[in-house]
Amino acid sequence: MTTTRRPDSPAADAARLPGRSLLRIGPVSLLIRRRAVLVAAVLTVLLLLAVVLSLSLGTPYVAPADVLRALSGAGTPYDLVVFDLRLPRVVLAAVAGAAFGVAGTLIQSVARNPLASPDVIGITQGAGLAATVALTTGMAAALVAPTALVGGLLAAVLLFALGARHGLAAQRFVLAGVAVAFGFRALTEVVMLTADPIDGLRAQIWLIGTLAGKGWTEAAWIAGTLLVLLPVLAWAGWALNSTALDDDTARGVGLRPVARRIGLAGTGVLVAAMVTAQVGAVDFVALVAPQVARRLVRAERPPLVCAALLGALLLVLADLAGRRLFAPTQLPAGVLTAAIGGPYLIFLLLRGRRRSS
C-alpha cells in the first residue's frame, strides 16, 4: 500500500476524517467535529451573556453584577425581580429556542430541504387550530396548551399517514406537510372569523407566539420532553450523518432508511408539537437556527447541539428585544425572531453564493 499505517491509536485513525476527533468515554466513542466544539463553546458563552443581559434589562434595571450576586444565592433586594419575574421567562426562552432548533434540524434533514420547519409541514397549524378552538370556546387557560399539543400531534399523524406510502421520502413528506398546513390554516381562519372578535385577537396573539406571562410550567414541559427524548436525540445526532445518502446507497451500507426517517421525523414533530403548544408559533427559530449553525460549523448538514444552542440564543435575544425595544409596548417574540433571523439568513445566503461562484 502507498499509505503508511499510523500507530493504532484511535485518535490518529479518526484524524483520517477531516476535522474530526474521537471522544472516548469508557465504552462510548463519539466522532466529534472540532469546529462544532468551538462553535458550541462560543454559543454557550453568548447564551449565558444574553441570559444575564435579559435578567438585567427592564424596569427596574438590575446591574449585571447584582444579577450574578442574586443568582449565586447571596440574597439581594433584587431577588424578586430576577428570580420570580425574569428568570422563568428567560429560561423558557432558552429551553423553547433549543427545542425549536432541535425540531428544525430533524425536520429539515428528513425533508432534505433547508426551508422546512414545523410550520411548513403543518405541525404549527395543527397546534394553532386546536389553540384557537380552545381560546374561542372559553376553555380554561390551563387547558390551552394541552389542547394545542393534541392538535399538533393530530397534524403529525395526518402528515405520517399521507407521507407513509412512499416511505416518507423527502418530496412526499414536504408535500404532505404543505397540504396538512393549508388544511389546518383554512380551518383556523373559519374558527377565527366566526368567533367573538376579542377571542379572535387572543387567538391571533397566540398564533404569533409569545412568552409573555409564561414561565416555569411551560419550560418544564419542554425540558421534560427533551430529557425523555435524550437517548433518541443521541441516536439522531449520529443518524443525521447518513441522511444525505440516497435510499439504495443507505440500504447497501446496512441502514434502514425508511425506519430512520420515521424515527427522525417522529422525534422532530414530537418536539415541535410540544414546544409550539407551549409558546405558540415562534417557529422561525426552527427554520433559521439549523442553517446558521450548519454554516458556522461548516458541516454538510445541521449540527444538532449547535442548532439547539443557537436556537436558545436567538429566542432569548428575540424575547429581550421584544420586551425592551418599544418598551413599555411589548412585542411578541414571534415577531422579533423573524426580524432578527430573516436578514441574517439572507446575509448568509448571499455570502454563500458569492463564495461558491
Place this chain on the structure above:
Amino acid sequence: MLSTRDLVAGYDERTVLDGLDLDLPTDAFTVIVGPNACGKSTLLRTMARLLTPRRGTVLLDGTAIRDLPTREVARRLGVLPQSPLVPEGVTVADLVGRGRQPYQRWWRQWSAEDGAAVDQAMALADVTDLADRPVDSLSGGQRQRVWIAMTLAQDTDALLLDEPTTFLDLAHQVEVLDLLHRLRSERGRTVVAVLHDLNQAARYADHLVAMRAGAVVAAGPPREILTADLVRDVFGLACVVVPCPVTGAPLVVPAYTGGNAPAPAPAPAAAAAPAAAAASGGAVASPGGDGGPGDASAAAGEPTSSTASVPDARPATGDAANPLAGSYPSKGL
C-alpha cells in the same frame, strides 16, 4: 456465494424477473449483460436486497438474504447502485467512512479498524490524495472511484455494481474495470457488475451472464459463450465476433447496417489486417463505436428500436458478397 431460486421481482404492476434460477461463482468477476429493460439491474438490485422480491429467494452463502439482518448483509455484500446521489459538501474521506456504517453504532462511532479499512479502501481505489476534497467537486471518474472506495471500506467478500462505467469516458471506464479486476485477482473478492459494453464484458469477465426479457439466455466464460448467434439472440443485432487483437477475448463488431459505407478494401485484406490493426486499437474499435450511439439512443428512449431496426436495415443496404454484412465466420473462437 450468491444464487437465486425461483426469483420473481418487478416494479408496481410490471414483472421483470419471472422465476429466475441463477448461481454466481465465488471468487470470480461476473458480468451481467443484456439489452435495456431486460432485468439485469432488477436482478442486481434484488440480489443486493435493495428490491424485495415478490416470490423466491436470494441466497447468500446458502442462507436466504431476507433472513439475515441488513447490517450483517452489509458486512458480507457491498453494493454500488447505478447513480448514487452525491451528498452536498461531504468530503471524500467522510463518504468512504460511511462504508463503515455496518460496523458502527451511535455509541461506537469509530474504531481503529474503521480507520484502517478506510485507509486501505482509499488506497485501493486511488483516492487517498482526494481525501479532503468535497465529493461534489470531483470529476465523474474520480467520483466513481470514491463510491467504489466506499463499498470497499465495507470490507465485504462480494461486491455488486450496477453499471459502474456509465457516464464515464473510455479511459475512466477502463480504469474502473481494471480496479474491479484487481479486486478479484489480488484480493480474492467476488465481483458482480452489470455492464452495457459487450466488449468490455468479454474482456474482463470470468463469468458472463447474458439476459433477455427477464431470463438468462446463456452463462459461462465469455470465450465459450459469446458468439454472433448469442448476440443476435440477446440483442437482435447482427454482428461479427473476432478475437480481440489485444487480449484475444471475443470482440463483437456490429454488422454493416448503414452509416458510413465500409471502406472499399477487399475482404481478404480485412481478414489479414488484425495484426496491423492491433497497433491501433482505435481503428478496430470504430465499427464497434458505430454500435455505441445506437445503443445509447436505445437507452434514452425506446428499448425496442435497436432490435427492430437492425434486421430491417440490413437487407436494404446489405450485400451478400460483403463479408461485413454478417456471414463472416464468427463462431468457434
